[in-house]
Structures are given as C-alpha cells and as structure tokens.
Amino acid sequence: MVGTIGKQTKVVHGACPHDCPDTCSMLVTVQDGRAIKVEGNPDHPFTQGTLCGKVSDYLDRVYSQQRVLYPMRRVGAKGSGEFERISWDTALNEITSCFQQTIAEYGAEAIMPCSYLGHEGLLNGLTVGDAFFNRLGATVTERTMCISCTSTAYLMTYGPTHGTDPDTFRHSKYIILWGCNALSTNVHLWPFIQDSRFAQFKNGRANKDDEIKSQ
Numbered sequence: 001m002v003g004t005i006g007k008q009t010k011v012v013h014g015a016c017p018h019d020c021p022d023t024c025s026m027l028v029t030v031q032d033g034r035a036i037k038v039e040g041n042p043d044h045p046f047t048q049g050t051l052c053g054k055v056s057d058y059l060d061r062v063y064s065q066q067r068v069l070y071p072m073r074r075v076g077a078k079g080s081g082e083f084e085r086i087s088w089d090t091a092l093n094e095i096t097s098c099f100q101q102t103i104a105e106y107g108a109e110a111i112m113p114c115s116y117l118g119h120e121g122l123l124n125g126l127t128v129g130d131a132f133f134n135r136l137g138a139t140v141t142e143r144t145m146c147i148s149c150t151s152t153a154y155l156m157t158y159g160p161t162h163g164t165d166p167d168t169f170r171h172s173k174y175i176i177l178w179g180c181n182a183l184s185t186n187v188h189l190w191p192f193i194q195d196s197r198f199a200q201f202k203n204g205r206a207n208k209d210d211e212i213k214s215q
C-alpha cells in the first residue's frame with residue numbers, strides 16, 4: 001500500500017504479470033476490497049506511467065463474467081465448448097486418480113508437466129508446479145517450447161548481448177527501427193528515442209536533416 005485516499009480506499013503497488021520484459025509498475029486503486037482503477041506508475045524510471053493496451057483495461061478482464069473461476073469438466077465433444085462446473089474436491093480426486101493410475105501402469109515419468117511462460121512473465125511464469133512434480137518424480141520438462149529458436153536467431157545475429165541499454169539511446173546520433181513498430185510493441189522505448197532526437201538538436205550535434213529513420 002502506498003497511500004490512502006479515503007476511508008475504504010487504498011492504492012496498491014503492482015507489476016504487470018505478462019510475459020513482457022518491461023514488467024510495468026502499476027498502481028491499483030482498491031475500494032472496499034474491489035479494484036476500481038489500474039494505471040501506470042508515473043514514478044517508475046523506465047515504464048514512466050504507461051501501461052500498454054493489453055493491460056490498461058485490466059479491470060474488465062479481472063471482473064469479466066467470462067473468467068474461469070471454478071473447475072470445469074468438458075461434457076461435450078472437443079471444441080463444442082460444453083462444460084459443467086464441478087467442485088474442487090471432485091476435480092482434485094479425478095486428477096489424483098488419473099495420476100495414480102498412470103504411475104501404477106507406466107511409472108511417474110510418464111507424467112510430463114507441460115508449462116512455460118505463455119502470457120505469464122518473470123513474476124509468475126517459470127515455477128508452475130515444479131516442487132510438486134519434482135516430488136512426484138515426473139518427467140522434468142526442459143522449457144524450450146518457444147524461445148530456443150528466437151534465442152538462437154538472436155545470438156547468431158547480435159552475439160551474446162542483451163541488447164542496447166535504453167538509457168544509452170540518447171547518446172546515439174542515428175537510430176534505425178528496422179522491422180519494428182516501437183510505438184506498438186516497445187512503447188516504453190519511445191521516450192528514450194525522442195529524448196535522443198531532441199538531445200541531438202539541443203546539443204547542436206545534428207542538423208535539421210537528421211531524423212529518426214523507421215522502416
């Protein structure tokens with residue numbers, strides 16, 4: 001909690017949970033136990049108060065009627081979208097009995113947890129159920145489902161570097177955004193790019209023909 005607005009209202013610090021390196025700093029206003037506003041934290045030095053379009057309407061998703069809040073069992077054909085709500089005890093018992101049957105028949109390694117970041121990020125994406133599945137003796141999943149190819153391509157193209165520190169963009173005379181729409185997909189980099197262009201003009205190190213080249 002960072003402050004109190006009224007008797008039952010408080011502002012809570014949060015961070016975006018998505019699989020996006022920015023991990024935006026968020027301020028969530030909670031009134032009587034219900035979140036009523038989500039906004040970026042203007043005091044954060046990198047994300048600077050901006051949440052992207054995926055998260056600025058987070059309340060609509062958190063309180064959506066379509067959220068799955070209870071165990072559901074499929075009762076129709078796959079893809080038919082027919083489910084029935086079941087209790088937590090029923091769900092746990094069914095999963096336990098499937099696990100026990102599989103272990104008795106094939107051994108614990110026949111169970112393979114399949115999880116990775118998906119839309120989850122640094123805060124909650126890499127440890128889903130590890131302790132449980134390790135204790136069970138299940139197969140250990142090497143979580144390379146979607147990142148191995150991109151990491152390899154990145155290393156082969158740029159070498160072993162994490163890229164350019166955004167804070168150093170202001171020292172660049174030219175910036176080429178190649179095959180990338182930063183305003184859509186890297187929104188927090190934009191202020192640093194603007195800062196660079198203005199810094200160049202201010203310092204007289206660029207002439208009026210210099211521009212940010214974007215393609």
Ligand code: SF4
Nearest residue numbers: 016020023024052055
């Ligand atoms: S840019 Fe969007 S998805 Fe990425 S951390 Fe910020 S709010 Fe989350």
